Amino acid sequence: MTTTPVPIHPEEERPTYFCTKSTTNTYTLISTIAFLIGVPQHTFENEHEPPQLEIYDKLKYNKNACIIRNLCMLRTAIIRNFKKINHEMYHNFRLLTSLDEYIPMSCLTELSACGIHILKKNARLAQYIVDINKNISDRINNCKNLFPLWLDWNYVRDIFIMPNGLKEDGTKAASDLYYAEKGNYPYQVYLNWVFFPGDGNILFNDKKFTSLLYKWHEDEFTDFNRVSNVDHSVKTNIFRFLEESQNTVIAVDCENSDPYDLCATLNNLEDELRDKISKIMLFDDVHTSTAWQVLAEHTEIPIERIEVKRLKDDKSLVDTHLTVGVCREFYANHVDSFVLVASDSDYWSLISTLPEARYLVMVEHEKCSEKLKEALDENGIFYCYIDDFYSGMGKDIKLTALLTEMKCYLAAHIDLNVNQMMDEMYRSTRAVMSETEKHQFYEKYIKSLSLAIDNDGMVSIQIKGK
Known part of the structure; x- marks a missing residue:
């Protein structure tokens, strides 16, 4: 049923909210890559550069990440200064440990402390690169857990593996390519990459990086809410709504909403905003995702789960129970504001017949009709898309849901x-x-x-x- 939109509170001046479909970039992936390939620390500290200092500060305590970073920094330093280092070693008889003007000595020290000894007697300089490449190849998989499951690890791993890098001919070819295209390498740090004309800085943001990474492997990346976040104005409007509320409840139609997107949305909110929400009411049907059952493990907001039984197998009663539940909260528990997580236009009946309450509506792109969005716009009710929020904030609930389901399945099938x-x-x-x-x-x-x-x-x- 669709109710004809009617103006809400026509006699009052209501706050005006604007929905935005624009998104902002995320920098988690490129910051992790930048750390591992050895981008200098000062780049992370420069607020005008994409790599984020918080990622650097987190990874500098990760032993596996630091090993790869030190190996990559050494490799870049040797490739970049190969002729100068080679001249000093063979004409002036200087050891690698004395060439601190070309080699970051801290890398050698930290690697040695981890049991990785790069220095060898009477070794050719190219052989040092071979040895470094072997260590990277042997250890890069230890950093696999630094990246999300949805990102193809084989594509990422290729970035660190020098082609034919276990032979001196391969190191020479890689060095020649580096010198020929030095300006294309991000921050002039070596990595294995196929550059396309007009790429620019491949570590500019997560969206650009993943798109180019998949393009390099003759693939296409399209799941962009994993590498972008909602525009700042969306969070500002949510902040205004919650700040102006006395008591806010989130009411969720579990049939028409995604638990992972909702979890990501909640985790994207600052703590003080989540504290303004008294509880989440989940109106759940027997046929919905089992992930709703573990949502409580991933948010500190109290959850009330209402399981709605069916009188007829082909007829859900979730929308009716949600409407009644919202009305009960408004009249009996004095809740003045509701965040409706539902894309169904049927809920316009609730909004239009209970105009005394305040509403913020969270919808999904493919599920929300233009009619509902027009009605919300005309009545100054802010809505936003939960599938625009950075989905990386909801990855933990997905893992929990999968593992929980796996345990149940194994318990039922293995005795x-x-x-x-x-x-x-x-x-x-x-x-x-x-x-x-x-x-x-x-x-x-x-x-x-x-x-x-x-x-x-x-x-x-x-x-x-x-």
Whole structure:
């Protein structure tokens, strides 16, 4: 049912809010890449440059990230100053440790403290690059968890791997390319990349970086809400709405909303704004995502979950219960302001018949009709798109939901008690074993059991230690 829009409070001057569809850039990915490839610290400290200092301050305590950073910094320094370093080593008999005008000595010191010794006697300078490349290749996967699951790790890994870099010919080819296109390398730091005309700074922002990264691999990246955030004006309007509210409740139609986008939206709000929200009411149907059940683990806002049962299998009653719930909160609990998380135009009936309340509506691009947006605009009711918020802020709930579902599935399909299995083994084999032997067998063979998954997804249990 769609109610004809009617003016709300025509006699009053209501605050005017404007919806914006524009987005701002994020810099998490490019800051992480910049740290790992060895972009200088002062670049992070420069507020006019894209890499973010907060990422640097976080990663400088990550051992695996620092190892890759130091290796990359050494590689760049040697490539950039190869002729000068080579001349000093072979004509003036200087050691690499004395060439602090060309080599960052702190990198050698920190790597040595981690058990990585780059210096070798009578080694050719090109062999140093080979050795560094091998260390990077062996250790770069330790940094995989620094990047989100949705980003193709193989694409990212390629950035650090010098082509044919385990041979001196490969290091020379990479060095020649670096000198030929030095101006294209971000902050003149070496990385493995195929530059296209007009690329500019590939570490300008996350959106540009992921687009070019996928283009380089003859692929296309289109999930842009993972690499951008809502415009600042959207947060400003939400701030105004919550600041002017006495008591705010979020009412969610779980059938027509995405739990991950909502979680990302909430996590994008500052603490003082979330504190203005007294609770979240989830009007849930049996057929909705199980992720709603774990939302409480990812927000400090109290959650009231209302499971709406169906009288007929083909008819949901969520919208009716949400409408009644909002009215009850307004009249019985004196809630003056509501954030409606729903894209259904049916809720215009609620808004238009309860005009005394204040509303902010959160919708999704593909689910919200133009009619509803027109009605909201005409009546000065601010709405925003929850799928425009930076989705990286909601990645934890997605992981929790998947792991929770996996545990439930495994519990329902795998019924194995290893103690019972061992008792049956002893009975069937009639093997006489002392308690010590049983314990050793348990430690070596039972506790090391692992799952093996074939290409078709079939699972088997592997016995190790044989």
